[in-house]
Amino acid sequence: MTVTLADVAARARVSPATVSRVLNGNYPVAAATRERVLRAVAEMDYVLNGPASALAAATSDLVGILVNDIADPFFGIMAGAAQSEIGRPEGSGRAGGAKLAVVCNTGGSPERELTYLTLLQRQRAAAVVITGGALEDPAHIAAMTAKLTRLAQAGTTVVLCGRPPLPAGGPGAPIEAAITFDNRGGGRRLTEHLLALGHRRIGYVAGPPERTTTRHRLEGHRAALRAAGITEDQDRLTRHGPYTRRSGHEATLELLRRDPGLTAVVAANDTVALGACAALRELGLRIPGDISVAGFDDLPFAVDVGPALTTVRLPLAEAGARAGRIAMGREAVPPGGLATMGATLLARASTAAPHD
Amino acid sequence: MTVTLADVAARARVSPATVSRVLNGNYPVAAATRERVLRAVAEMDYVLNGPASALAAATSDLVGILVNDIADPFFGIMAGAAQSEIGRPEGSGRAGGAKLAVVCNTGGSPERELTYLTLLQRQRAAAVVITGGALEDPAHIAAMTAKLTRLAQAGTTVVLCGRPPLPAGGPGAPIEAAITFDNRGGGRRLTEHLLALGHRRIGYVAGPPERTTTRHRLEGHRAALRAAGITEDQDRLTRHGPYTRRSGHEATLELLRRDPGLTAVVAANDTVALGACAALRELGLRIPGDISVAGFDDLPFAVDVGPALTTVRLPLAEAGARAGRIAMGREAVPPGGLATMGATLLARASTAAPHD
DNA sequence: GGAGCGATAGCAAGCGCTTTCTACGGGGTA
DNA sequence: TACCCCGTAGAAAGCGCTTGCTATCGCTCC
Numbered sequence A, B: 001m002t003v004t005l006a007d008v009a010a011r012a013r014v015s016p017a018t019v020s021r022v023l024n025g026n027y028p029v030a031a032a033t034r035e036r037v038l039r040a041v042a043e044m045d046y047v048l049n050g051p052a053s054a055l056a057a058a059t060s061d062l063v064g065i066l067v068n069d070i071a072d073p074f075f076g077i078m079a080g081a082a083q084s085e086i087g088r089p090e091g092s093g094r095a096g097g098a099k100l101a102v103v104c105n106t107g108g109s110p111e112r113e114l115t116y117l118t119l120l121q122r123q124r125a126a127a128v129v130i131t132g133g134a135l136e137d138p139a140h141i142a143a144m145t146a147k148l149t150r151l152a153q154a155g156t157t158v159v160l161c162g163r164p165p166l167p168a169g170g171p172g173a174p175i176e177a178a179i180t181f182d183n184r185g186g187g188r189r190l191t192e193h194l195l196a197l198g199h200r201r202i203g204y205v206a207g208p209p210e211r212t213t214t215r216h217r218l219e220g221h222r223a224a225l226r227a228a229g230i231t232e233d234q235d236r237l238t239r240h241g242p243y244t245r246r247s248g249h250e251a252t253l254e255l256l257r258r259d260p261g262l263t264a265v266v267a268a269n270d271t272v273a274l275g276a277c278a279a280l281r282e283l284g285l286r287i288p289g290d291i292s293v294a295g296f297d298d299l300p301f302a303v304d305v306g307p308a309l310t311t312v313r314l315p316l317a318e319a320g321a322r323a324g325r326i327a328m329g330r331e332a333v334p335p336g337g338l339a340t341m342g343a344t345l346l347a348r349a350s351t352a353a354p355h356d
Numbered sequence C: 001g002g003a004g005c006g007a008t009a010g011c012a013a014g015c016g017c018t019t020t021c022t023a024c025g026g027g028g029t030a
Numbered sequence D: 001t002a003c004c005c006c007g008t009a010g011a012a013a014g015c016g017c018t019t020g021c022t023a024t025c026g027c028t029c030c
Helices: A005-012 A016-024 A031-044 A050-057 A073-087 A110-122 A138-153 A183-197 A212-227 A245-258 A270-282 A316-327 B005-012 B016-024 B031-044 B050-057 B073-087 B110-122 B138-153 B183-197 B212-227 B245-258 B270-282 B316-327
Strands: A062-067 A100-105 A127-131 A157-161 A177-181 A202-206 A238-240 A264-267 A292-294 A311-313 A338-341 A344-346 B062-067 B100-105 B127-131 B157-161 B177-181 B202-206 B238-240 B264-267 B292-294 B311-313 B338-341 B344-346
Touching (some): A005 A031, A050 B050, A062 A073, A073 A100, A073 A316, A100 B073, A100 B110, A110 A127, A110 B100, A127 A316, A177 A183, A177 A316, A183 A264, A183 A311, A183 A344, A238 A245, A245 A270, A270 A292, A316 A338, B005 B016, B005 B031, B016 B031, B062 B073, B073 B100, B073 B127, B073 B316, B100 B110, B110 B138, B127 B316, B183 B264, B183 B292, B202 B212, B202 B245, B238 B245, B245 B264, B270 B292, B316 B338
Parallel strands (some): A062 A100, A062 A127, A127 A157, A157 A177, A177 A338, A202 A238, A202 A264, A264 A292, B127 B157, B157 B177, B177 B338, B202 B264
Antiparallel strands (some): A100 B100, A311 A344, B311 B344
């Protein structure tokens, strides 16, 4: 059988209550007694029964981190930073102790997102960090709002990371805080860079239309074009698809078919840009000699593709860490519960002036 | 307050026991009664209290997945596949129901590996999947063996994925199964490919020396060289470092300093290869014209770097899925508890015959 | 020198669920 | 018609921990 609190108590010749208090450190215990208890714990190799503890205390030390795609470093970096921040023990006792930070992969599916939230609710998670852009489907937003409200009621802290706050914000919103990226500004600066180089016909390989991230980046792109007086039918030069390499590949071919005169292709993110580069190479076009390419996110590999990708850097790790700290109540909630993190243009080798 | 089983029972005009049985589906309940209960559950938006349930049933529906680096797609792909397999509901009732698969990022630290295992033990996890190569430090192996033994005793199924079984195997081993990759064979075939192209002076950028993965890949490389009669001091042409791009960059510069006559560089994995490529480009060397480069793993980006990387494909997703199924008791344990998955050579554009 | 108080430790009542054992009713069988 | 058994539902005893309350002890303070 496994060792229980009572066993430890017997060995240390104290009551179970005392052992519990030593372990939680939330009640004064004489040093000598504590010593004795800790020794018994060590000797018996005792491990607290989490479920029992959670049941009695009505709260668990589980923290969930939801990601859209665990195989994508974009999410991996945020999740890793959040997790290491959450797992960091600090202070003592249940309140400040290290939590079990777990990441759940929704695969971008709204159903699985809700399923995981239910599962976390079932576990009475202490907090939940939801990363990545949101779906703008009204039904899903309503379902999410309802679910998050229940979670908040049950005492779970909800923090968004890289996702705008729920539309139905205002007081009573179930969200502790939201950390967002300046996708719009980043998209805008990226396109301004291309415009400054002299590009006028720019193709845009966008992400899935219903995601906030997609929309914001595209809005930034369009805003830059508009500011430059380029008003021709941009829909024709834009193509939506998933955030995959394959999509970048296909979309790029399609865009060039629609308009062979393109001098630049902007991708919704670095992964898509990779596909775009591959497609262009297959067509025998040189980058940036014949055509420029730009990505978004500055994932680690962006600097290594040939040629090094011009992109926009997002402070992913910093945002994840911050979300983790806020979830743990270790960092102040930003004013209005909303913090926006800047996006930095990184002009590298994949963009250049169009050749005459 | 949150809704409890008793509340649902009252609404459905049955006993709590009956509600529990409907929810778990492990006991016959009349169709009409079940109907009534399910309606009450839906109307009240009831969510089971996981901790209470786990306490009473002495088992939880949590499954842990340990990874070394969550930002690395190598692990993300395995973890994602395992997670989706584990989260898949199948059959009904507690035994076959969907579990909460959670991934924990150890960051490659042995302490955190043990910490997470303790945390999962505390949660009374139903199973644990440990991915990635193991550390060969005797102290850590002993600690892991002890910890895994306790987990197994507590009823947790342990499955390794991409990691050799514990040395102290044999009967009573705490491990349900181990899925390994043929790193040695893959490494060997990769180097054979280079030898066949005519390379003789090959640099090797290895991973951290104490990891099994590193050792096996290097052993394959050396075996191929030996078979080809190349016996000169290979240690001089090998350099260890972490599995990072930076390490690949530095190590490559160092190796070329040691032996400017290298015609090929083999990296311990694709990420390292990326760094190697960058270093070579900085030196003004063309790949594969001046020097060939090869990676390992065939991560998604491998085909996109310029030029497309010759590498070895590991069936990461398949291995992860299989580990997940075994953890759930949904797939037979391979004979001897050990299954090795093949490694396929992918000869692409980054390798070619050395120029005279 | 006795009352009062602060510092510790123990008692015992749950937390919400599962599960064994018992109860009950309605056929089928002899 | 009496008996059994099957199918179904309920009663109740925990699962191992936390925590409010109570008990004890050694001092300090008048």
